[in-house]
Structure formats: structure tokens, C-alpha cells
Amino acid sequence: MDLLADTLDGMRGAWAHLFDGAAEHRLQMLVTPLRLGGVWLEEPRTESFRADAEYFYPASTVKLLAAVAAARWTRMTGDVAAEAGPLLDAPLAFHRDDGSVLATDETNPAPGHPITLRHCIRRALVVSENEPHNLVYDFLGHAVVNFELASMGLTDAVINHRLDDPRPPAAHRIKPMVAVTLDNCEVEFERREDPPISSGFFAALRGTKVGTAHMRHGELIDAPMDFAAPGAEKNRVRLADLHSIVRRFAPGTRAMDRSNAEALGVSVADHAFLRRCLSVLPRECDAPRYDPVTCLHSLSQSE
Numbered sequence: 001m002d003l004l005a006d007t008l009d010g011m012r013g014a015w016a017h018l019f020d021g022a023a024e025h026r027l028q029m030l031v032t033p034l035r036l037g038g039v040w041l042e043e044p045r046t047e048s049f050r051a052d053a054e055y056f057y058p059a060s061t062v063k064l065l066a067a068v069a070a071a072r073w074t075r076m077t078g079d080v081a082a083e084a085g086p087l088l089d090a091p092l093a094f095h096r097d098d099g100s101v102l103a104t105d106e107t108n109p110a111p112g113h114p115i116t117l118r119h120c121i122r123r124a125l126v127v128s129e130n131e132p133h134n135l136v137y138d139f140l141g142h143a144v145v146n147f148e149l150a151s152m153g154l155t156d157a158v159i160n161h162r163l164d165d166p167r168p169p170a171a172h173r174i175k176p177m178v179a180v181t182l183d184n185c186e187v188e189f190e191r192r193e194d195p196p197i198s199s200g201f202f203a204a205l206r207g208t209k210v211g212t213a214h215m216r217h218g219e220l221i222d223a224p225m226d227f228a229a230p231g232a233e234k235n236r237v238r239l240a241d242l243h244s245i246v247r248r249f250a251p252g253t254r255a256m257d258r259s260n261a262e263a264l265g266v267s268v269a270d271h272a273f274l275r276r277c278l279s280v281l282p283r284e285c286d287a288p289r290y291d292p293v294t295c296l297h298s299l300s301q302s303e
Contacts, residue, residue: 004031004047026054026207030243034250044247051239054207057227058237062159063124063133064245065237067274069148070117070136071266087180088118088270094138095177095191102135107288114181118273119287125277126285130163137162141175143194152265154245157237158197166217169196169232201236202228249275 008029012019018027029049034041074087091114093103104112108119117139120132137145137159149157161172170193177191202208208228214221227234248260249271261271282290 002047003033004029004049007031008049022050023053026056028053028056028239030239032243032247034247034252040252040256046240046243048240051243055202055205055227055236056239057210058235058242060128060130060133060163061242062163062235062237063128064274064278065149065154065157065242066133066136066140066145066159067121067125067277068152068245068264068266069145070121070140071270071274072148072151072264073140073144074117075265075267075270087182088121089116091116091181092135092139093179093181094135095179097174097176097191105132109287109289121274122277122285123288125274126280126288127282127290134162134165138176139178139189141192141194142173142197143192146197152245154237154241156201157241158201158233159235160197160233161235196231202233205236249278 008019018025027049028051030046030051031048032044032046034044071088077087091103091112093101094115095101103115105115105119106113107123108114108116110116110119115135117136120135123129123132124136140148142159145159146157149159161169165172173194173196175189175192175194178189180187180189205228209224209226211224213223214225245264248264252260257271258268261268264271266274
């Protein structure tokens with residue numbers, strides 16, 4: 001069965017101009033049927049159309065990658081750094097270079113409204129907020145985020161920067177000092193500046209200069225935006241790799257859930273938590289609680 005081919009054939013009449021100019025429109029598709037005739041497929045086959053033919057900016061999809069990286073890292077280090085309690089739920093305090101400390105999140109209904117990785121991940125995935133994603137990135141740091149992605153087999157993926165943050169590239173490799181409270185004891189993770197990831201990730205990419213003009217620091221630049229500018233490369237993940245991660249959160253049997261959690265390097269409980277964040281409607285979320293106005297505002301501020 002060629003599901004994608006059959007689907008594309010059925011679309012060509014109304015969308016012929018899109019397919020005829022697929023390269024111009026940077027059209028890429030991937031599809032993996034997981035169940036046919038009510039039966040789960042043990043070895044589902046992925047079909048593709050121009051997948052990774054040129055660079056695409058992953059935008060907010062990197063939030064899922066960072067969330068998985070955080071779940072992997074906290075599971076790996078929990079017995080060493082957080083014997084008294086789970087790191088995903090530990091209160092965090094971010095110490096900024098200007099001397100300020102960020103330690104509370106009023107959207108967290110827990111006593112004291114602490115910032116936790118779990119709550120940041122919920123906010124980042126349920127309504128795609130940038131700020132909590134950036135805090136996950138700040139907690140792990142540039143090097144750890146990308147180490148975890150590489151350890152998952154995403155060797156072509158790199159998260160180079162926070163979202164909606166106009167600071168220069170070097171600033172995105174600085175991890176602030178973070179204090180973690182575990183069983184009333186405080187553990188400090190020191191401020192760190194990580195080296196840049198090799199620009200070789202972008203060497204073979206096509207289509208990294210996009211558009212005819214772009215804005216930079218409020219100024220109109222009359223030239224295409226270069227997403228692979230040396231020293232200022234944007235985030236990068238292959239469509240096939242992103243697709244493989246999303247597949248791991250599709251509904252399935254308990255055996256499939258265990259297998260997917262193992263493949264991602266997270267616990268079954270954390271896998272279920274991440275899938276809940278990806279699938280719950282904002283109005284169904286209990287922490288944070290969203291009303292329609294809040295949801296619209298959050299979405300409008302997301303990248």
C-alpha cells in the first residue's frame with residue numbers, strides 16, 4: 001500500500017500548481033501508517049516526498065526535542081544529583097548575569113508557584129510558549145541539549161539558539177547558574193559558556209538562503225535571510241529525524257509505548273507525560289489552566 005502516493009494522486013487536481021513547483025514551494029512530506037484495518041503494524045513503513053530536499057527552519061518543533069532531552073538527562077543524572085527526589089519536579093532558581101533571580105511561575109498552581117522542568121515542558125508543548133522552552137534550554141545548556149540529541153541518534157540536529165531571543169550567537173551558548181532545591185537542600189549548577197557546535201551540520205544543505213528581504217534588530221535588510229550564516233547558524237533538524245521522534249508518541253499498545261520510551265531513552269511515565277502534553281487541548285489542561293483569551297495570547301506570542 002502506497003498511502004502517500006495515493007493521497008498525492010488524489011490531490012494533484014486541485015493542487016497541481018503546488019506539486020509542479022514543489023522545489024519552489026519547498027514542499028516536503030513524510031507519512032507513516034501505524035495501523036491498517038484496525039491492526040497495529042509491527043514494522044510500519046515510512047513514505048516520503050522530497051523529504052530533506054532543502055533546509056527548513058524547525059521553529060517551535062525544537063521544543064519537543066528539548067523536552068525529550070530534559071527527560072533523558074534527568075533520568076540519567078537522577079540517582080547522582082537528585083537522590084532525594086525527581087529532578088523534573090524540583091524547584092529551580094535561574095541566576096541571571098544582571099544579578100536578578102527567576103524562581104517563581106505564577107501559572108504553576110503548586111504551593112509557592114515554583115519553576116520546575118515539568119511545568120516548563122507543559123507550557124512549552126501545550127500552547128507552544130517560548131519562554132518556558134528557553135528555561136529548559138537554560139537549565140540544560142547548549143552542549144547538553146545537543147549531546148542528548150546526538151545520543152538519540154539525531155546526529156544532524158543542532159539547537160543553536162533560544163526562541164524569540166535577538167541576542168548575538170555567543171549569548172545563546174551561555175548557560176546561567178541554576179539552583180535546584182531537592183529535599184530542602186540546594187544544589188547549584190554553575191554558569192557555563194559552551195563552545196559552538198561545528199558548522200559542518202550545514203555544509204551540505206541546500207536552500208539555506210530564503211526570501212528576498214528580512215528584518216534584523218528592527219532594520220529591513222534587502223537580502224535573503226541566511227539560515228546557515230557562519231557563526232550564526234539557526235536551529236537545524238532533518239525532517240526525517242523530527243518525524244521519527246513524533247512517531248514515538250503516537251497512540252499504540254502498551255508494548256509499543258514501552259518500546260518507544262526505550263528508544264527515546266526516557267521512562268515509560270515520562271513518555272506518557274510528554275504524550276499528554278502533545279495531545280491535551282489547552283482547555284483540558286489542569287496546570288496551567290488556560291481560558292480562551294490566555295490561549296490566544298500565548299499562541300500569538302509563540303514563534
